[in-house]
Amino acid sequence: MGKLFAAIVVVVTLVSTAVFLSHAWWMPADISVLGVGIDRQMTETMISSGVLFVISQLVLAAFVWRYSERGDGRPIRIFPGGAAPMVVGATLLVGAEIAVLSLVGSKVWGGIFLSRPDPHALQVDVQAEQFAFYFRYPGRDGRFGTAHPELVDDASENFFGLDPANDTTARDDIVSASLVIPVNRPVLLSLHAKDVGHSFYVPALRIQQDFVPGLVIPIHFTATKITKQEIVCTQLCGLGHYNMRAFMEVMPEKQFEQWLEEQAPQ
Amino acid sequence: MPDMSAAPAVPSGESARRAAHAPRGFLRKQVFSLDHKVIGKQYLDLALAAVVTGMVLSWLMRFHLGFPDTAIPGLEKLAPNAAAGGIMTPELYLSLMTMHGTLMVFFVLTTAPFAGFGNFVLPLQIGAEDMAFPRFNMMSFWVTFVAFLVLIAAFFVPQGPPLSGWTAYAPLSAIGKDAGPGQGTGQTLWVISIALFCVGQLLGSLNFIATTLDLRTRGMTFSRLPFSTWAWFITAVMALIAFSVLLPACVLLLLDRVAGTSFFIPAGLVASDRLQPHAGGSPLLWQHLFWFFGHPEVYIAILPGFGIISQILPVFARKPLLGPRVFVACLIAIAFLSYTVWGHHMFLSGMNPVSATLFSVPTLIITIPATIVTLLWIGTVYGARLRFTTAALFCLGFISVFVTGGISGFFLAQPSIDTYLHGTYFVVGHFHFVMGVAAMFGIFAGAYFWFPKMYGRMLDERLGKLHFVLTLIGVYCIFMPMHWLGLAGNVRRYSAFTDEYMQGSLPLHRFITIAALFTGAAQLIFFFNLIWSRWRGSPAPANPWQATTLEWSVSSPPPPDNFGRAGAPPVSHGPDEYGVAGPGGDYVMQAAPPQPATA
Numbered sequence: 001m002g003k004l005f006a007a008i009v010v011v012v013t014l015v016s017t018a019v020f021l022s023h024a025w026w027m028p029a030d031i032s033v034l035g036v037g038i039d040r041q042m043t044e045t046m047i048s049s050g051v052l053f054v055i056s057q058l059v060l061a062a063f064v065w066r067y068s069e070r071g072d073g074r075p076i077r078i079f080p081g082g083a084a085p086m087v088v089g090a091t092l093l094v095g096a097e098i099a100v101l102s103l104v105g106s107k108v109w110g111g112i113f114l115s116r117p118d119p120h121a122l123q124v125d126v127q128a129e130q131f132a133f134y135f136r137y138p139g140r141d142g143r144f145g146t147a148h149p150e151l152v153d154d155a156s157e158n159f160f161g162l163d164p165a166n167d168t169t170a171r172d173d174i175v176s177a178s179l180v181i182p183v184n185r186p187v188l189l190s191l192h193a194k195d196v197g198h199s200f201y202v203p204a205l206r207i208q209q210d211f212v213p214g215l216v217i218p219i220h221f222t223a224t225k226i227t228k229q230e231i232v233c234t235q236l237c238g239l240g241h242y243n244m245r246a247f248m249e250v251m252p253e254k255q256f257e258q259w260l261e262e263q264a265p266q
Numbered sequence: 267m268p269d270m271s272a273a274p275a276v277p278s279g280e281s282a283r284r285a286a287h288a289p290r291g292f293l294r295k296q297v298f299s300l301d302h303k304v305i306g307k308q309y310l311d312l313a314l315a316a317v318v319t320g321m322v323l324s325w326l327m328r329f330h331l332g333f334p335d336t337a338i339p340g341l342e343k344l345a346p347n348a349a350a351g352g353i354m355t356p357e358l359y360l361s362l363m364t365m366h367g368t369l370m371v372f373f374v375l376t377t378a379p380f381a382g383f384g385n386f387v388l389p390l391q392i393g394a395e396d397m398a399f400p401r402f403n404m405m406s407f408w409v410t411f412v413a414f415l416v417l418i419a420a421f422f423v424p425q426g427p428p429l430s431g432w433t434a435y436a437p438l439s440a441i442g443k444d445a446g447p448g449q450g451t452g453q454t455l456w457v458i459s460i461a462l463f464c465v466g467q468l469l470g471s472l473n474f475i476a477t478t479l480d481l482r483t484r485g486m487t488f489s490r491l492p493f494s495t496w497a498w499f500i501t502a503v504m505a506l507i508a509f510s511v512l513l514p515a516c517v518l519l520l521l522d523r524v525a526g527t528s529f530f531i532p533a534g535l536v537a538s539d540r541l542q543p544h545a546g547g548s549p550l551l552w553q554h555l556f557w558f559f560g561h562p563e564v565y566i567a568i569l570p571g572f573g574i575i576s577q578i579l580p581v582f583a584r585k586p587l588l589g590p591r592v593f594v595a596c597l598i599a600i601a602f603l604s605y606t607v608w609g610h611h612m613f614l615s616g617m618n619p620v621s622a623t624l625f626s627v628p629t630l631i632i633t634i635p636a637t638i639v640t641l642l643w644i645g646t647v648y649g650a651r652l653r654f655t656t657a658a659l660f661c662l663g664f665i666s667v668f669v670t671g672g673i674s675g676f677f678l679a680q681p682s683i684d685t686y687l688h689g690t691y692f693v694v695g696h697f698h699f700v701m702g703v704a705a706m707f708g709i710f711a712g713a714y715f716w717f718p719k720m721y722g723r724m725l726d727e728r729l730g731k732l733h734f735v736l737t738l739i740g741v742y743c744i745f746m747p748m749h750w751l752g753l754a755g756n757v758r759r760y761s762a763f764t765d766e767y768m769q770g771s772l773p774l775h776r777f778i779t780i781a782a783l784f785t786g787a788a789q790l791i792f793f794f795n796l797i798w799s800r801w802r803g804s805p806a807p808a809n810p811w812q813a814t815t816l817e818w819s820v821s822s823p824p825p826p827d828n829f830g831r832a833g834a835p836p837v838s839h840g841p842d843e844y845g846v847a848g849p850g851g852d853y854v855m856q857a858a859p860p861q862p863a864t865a
Contacts, residue, residue: 001654001731008735009666012742025750025774027686028767041682049673056640056669063647064662068654069584076585076845077649083589086641094637098630101680106623108682113619130446130537149534150541161536195537196438196445197549199614199689203755203767206686212549212616213437214532230765234689234757236431237438238446239357242760 002068006061013057017050028204031225031250035206037108044104048097112207117220118186124179126191127160128198128211131240133231134159137174139264145170152194159194174263179231179248181223182256188220199235202248210235223250298408300400301826305407306386307720309377312411313709316373318793319418323366325786330354332779334762348426357447359761360429364448365420367432368456371563372463373414375705379570380505381410381470383712384498386720388474390817391492393483393834395827398476402469410466417459420452428453431759433560436530436552437542440522444538457520464513467505474502483816485837490856492815492841493587496594497573500601501566507605508562515555522547553615557608565604567701568668569597571708572639575661578715579643580842581813582658583650584852587842588642596635596642603632613681614688622681629679636672640665651845655811656730660711663738664704670742671699674749689759692752695745703741710734710792717799718806722822725799733791740785747774814855815841 019025030039079086125136125144138144146169151161162170181187191200193211200219201208204227209219233244251259299305329338330353337352348358385403389396397403420427429448430439434456443450478499482491491499518529526543530552533545580587587593609617609625643665652658674696677683687693710733717725756763756771763772809818816837820829828834838860848854854861 001659002652004735005654005659005662005738008738012666012739012746016742016746019750025754025771027753028755038682038686041680042677042686045677045680045683049676053669053673056644056673057666060644060647060662060665060669063644063650064652067583067647067650067652069651074651076583076651078585079588079645079648083592083642083645086589086645087592087638090637090641091634094634098627098633101676102623102627102630105626105680105682109619109622109680109685112682112685113622149536152536152541154539195535196441197435201689201755201757203686208614208685208688210615213535214547214549215616217616230767232757232765236360236429236435236759238449239355239360239429241360242356242762243764245765 002064006065009057009061009064013054013061017054020046020050027206029225030206031204031223031227031229032206033222033224034108034112035204037111038206041101041105041108045101048101112221113219115220117188117218121186121188121220122181123188123190124181125160126179126189126200126211127194128191128200128233128237128244129154129159129194130196130238131233131244132177133179133198133200133233133244133246135176135179135246136160137176137260137263139172139174141169141172143169145173149194172265174260174265176263178246180256180259181248181250182253183223183226183250185253186220186222188218191217191219196237197235198233198237198244201232201234202229204229205248208234223248226250226252298404300396300404302385302389302397302400302403303720303824303828305397305403306382306384308407309382309385309410310713312407312414313374313378313382314796316369316377316414320366320369320374321786321789323362323369325783326354327359327362327366328779328782330359330761331763332776345426354761356761357429358426360431360759361427361448361452363759364429364431364456365417365427368417368460370702371432371567372460373410373417375567375701376467376505376563377410378709379574379705379712380498380501380566381406381467383494383574383709383716384474384501384570385470387716387817388495388498389477389481390719390820390824390828391495391815392478392481392486393816393829393837394477394481395829395833397473398480399473403473406466406469406473409462409469413459413462413466416455416462420455420459423451423455425450426452428456433556434519434552435556436519436522436547436549437532437535437537440519440530440547440552441535441537441542441544442523444540444542454520454523457516457523461513461516461520464509464516467509468513471502471505471509474498475506478502483834483837486856489591490837490840492856493576493590493593494570494573497569497571497576497597500597501569501573504562504569504601504604505566508559508566511555512559515552515559518555519552550612550615550617553612554608557611558605560611561608562601562604564697564701565600567705568708569600571664571705572597574708574712574715575643575664577815577841578657578711579646579661580844581715581811582653582655582661583646583844584653585646585650585845586840588645588648589638590840590842593639593642596639599635600632600639603628603635607632610679610681610684613684619681626679626681630676633672633676633679640669640672654731655714656725656727656734657711657714657811659731659734660707660714663734664707664711666738667699667707667741668704670746671696671701671704675700686755687752689757690752691748691756691758694758695748695752698745698748699741703745710737713796715811716817717796718810719817719822719824721800721803722806723799723801723803724806724810725803726795729791729795733788733795736788736791737785740781740788743781744778744785747778750774809855812851812853814839814843814853816856819855819857 528547531544
């Protein structure tokens with residue numbers, strides 16, 4: 001049985017490692033400025049963890065294969081040096097790995113979530129609700145109209161609860177079911193939820209951020225490729241969670257300006 | 267490890283009094299019993315009922331994900347509205363997922379390894395006649411049983427069970443039926459069930475702590491305490507703190523639902539076209555309270571497994587555990603650190619991004635004691651004389667799956683990578699390996715090891731080994747591919763994958779479904795073995811494994827008062843003296859007389 005166990009562990013380890021190395025299932029191509037750092041961090045973690053995974057499993061398998069009871073009265077043997085080398089080795093090796101990953105990783109994380117957005121970033125107000133995303137642009141005046149929860153009415157497509165009759169800043173706000181942004185220009189999203197928790201996830205952007213009711217959460221990024229991507233919800237929000245999606249269209253600046261013009265309320 | 271002097275054993279006068287008042291009648295002996303052994307078995311039977319239910323739910327979910335257009339036979343009859351034509355609706359899928367997670371985390375992974383085995387074995391291992399507070403012990407089980415019934419009742423209420431997951435994030439869980447089907451009565455029952463469960467575990471953990479501190483037999487110093495008892499003791503301390511936080515959190519959530527309070531609900535929410543009549547609450551407060559419980563809960567599920575593996579592995583390796591003091595120190599370090607890491611579940615929740623870095627560091631640091639423990643087990647296998655019983659195989663399997671699950675935690679502990687993997691199947695694969703499969707392997711190891719002591723009969727070893735091999739292959743086929751799905755950005759908690767970029771994952775989902783059904787079928791071997799061997803297994807001797815701890819010094823099953831009127835014998839030896847010349851072979855039992863000093 002020991003040899004069978006060892007064989008299963010070896011096969012599982014080698015097959016799993018081969019699939020990871022093949023990238024048969026892997027992250028989609030990155031389309032953002034900050035994704036480069038995340039991808040590097042992922043690769044470094046994959047290599048260091050992968051080496052630990054393979055060594056641990058193969059050593060376990062080798063020991064199990066080797067040290068079965070044979071009824072020959074062979075005495076037991078204590079691991080050379082006892083537990084001390086393991087404590088020192090694990091603390092130094094894993095500690096060093098932790099230190100490196102933490103230092104590099106916190107820089108990457110800080111670049112996404114702690115850095116200030118570009119002052120000229122395109123601002124988009126994003127509302128999540130069961131089971132859709134809506135995107136609001138400030139219009140020609142560059143200012144968002146005030147949202148009034150009591151005026152929210154999906155039937156008349158007043159998703160944000162705007163009051164254009166009394167609020168002049170709301171009159172030129174543009175509301176879209178898709179996130180349309182220009183390529184290579186920083187974008188600042190302000191995320192807020194209408195009902196329950198949701199999340200904003202675009203794998204190719206390498207960005208994910210929850211919408212939390214009661215909070216307005218900023219997140220900024222720059223898309224570097226002209227593309228159309230799905231935005232999906234990753235925070236369980238109810239029965240239509242699986243189907244909650246929108247599209248993000250990244251287009252050339254001129255085309256984007258033209259799109260904005262076309263969307264402007266008449 | 268402190269060499270604290272042991273408390274005296276239960277006085278013989280007390281023992282005589284108990285013997286004179288031994289319970290008679292089926293109800294007092296088997297149902298409302300005060301005997302820790304009966305209560306332990308009741309917990310294990312409850313966990314068995316929960317795991318069967320939870321597993322069937324997972325089969326239904328997996329079948330739907332793998333074959334979304336194929337009707338599930340009989341499902342329409344069970345749920346005519348939620349599964350018309352045998353195809354489940356999205357809300358039924360989420361309800362099954364919620365109930366699966368809740369049953370498995372609370373009623374299986376907490377109940378079986380901690381309350382179940384702990385109750386049966388701990389007093390025997392320390393030489394006590396019973397738990398310190400037998401009535402609290404009985405109450406603990408029956409409150410947990412009622413909690414289970416309340417949860418199951420959610421299947422039968424209009425609109426069905428809740429769909430907000432085992433984490434019940436507010437405000438989805440707080441605003442009532444405006445949040446969707448299942449969020450009415452079903453969610454209320456969920457909250458009541460979990461609050462009751464907390465009460466049961468608080469009573470149980472107090473008992474474990476008091477029993478370990480006060481009822482050890484003569485000579486059972488902390489340095490001679492069996493590793494499984496160490497783990498149950500430390501787990502009890504963790505449970506006492508963790509469930510003390512979850513209980514009031516559940517009460518607050520219940521008040522938000524039924525009394526109009528707003529602990530977790532902010533102002534200005536519009537759900538089902540209705541402005542919600544709440545203001546001033548914080549959804550993040552629920553997340554903080556829940557995960558302050560929730561992350562230690564991961565270790566409440568797995569630490570008993572650590573103890574069980576460290577207890578059983580030396581028995582079948584025929585050598586002592588490598589670094590016993592280091593092992594106990596690591597358990598204590600893990601228990602302490604587990605209370606500093608809860609925010610890693612909330613990296614993307616909108617809390618201050620600086621705190622993500624602060625929560626990330628202890629999350630990574632906790633891997634150091636976990637790595638050391640793993641190395642101690644592998645080092646114990648080195649130079650061993652391994653006897654490949656089913657219990658030993660599950661110990662070895664535990665090491666393998668724990669390594670796999672632990673290593674994938676390295677990714678999720680880093681906020682900069684979690685920003686991609688959070689909310690994907692990578693997380694599902696990770697936690698199923700590390701707290702699901704590993705904890706289950708600990709339970710299986712414990713079951714094959716202590717079954718003879720519980721029922722006086724042996725489990726069939728051939729069936730056990732077949733069960734082990736199929737399960738080991740099966741769990742790797744289920745949960746390793748989930749990591750690949752996560753890398754491809756496949757989102758969890760989806761009842762169908764309609765997004766274009768997820769279409770490439772569908773064949774892998776089908777493979778996982780087939781593997782899950784195959785592995786589930788393999789568990790039928792275990793269930794058959796349990797039932798058949800309980801009455802037809804070969805009779806078990808007192809010490810079938812040539813083990814050293816005190817439970818193996820009494821008959822199988824033990825007498826009602828465990829050690830007879832004289833009480834437990836004094837202890838003169840450590841818990842894992844294997845590979846030495848003893849009176850019965852290559853081991854010395856803890857209760858063996860002290861060896862004469864050599865000149």
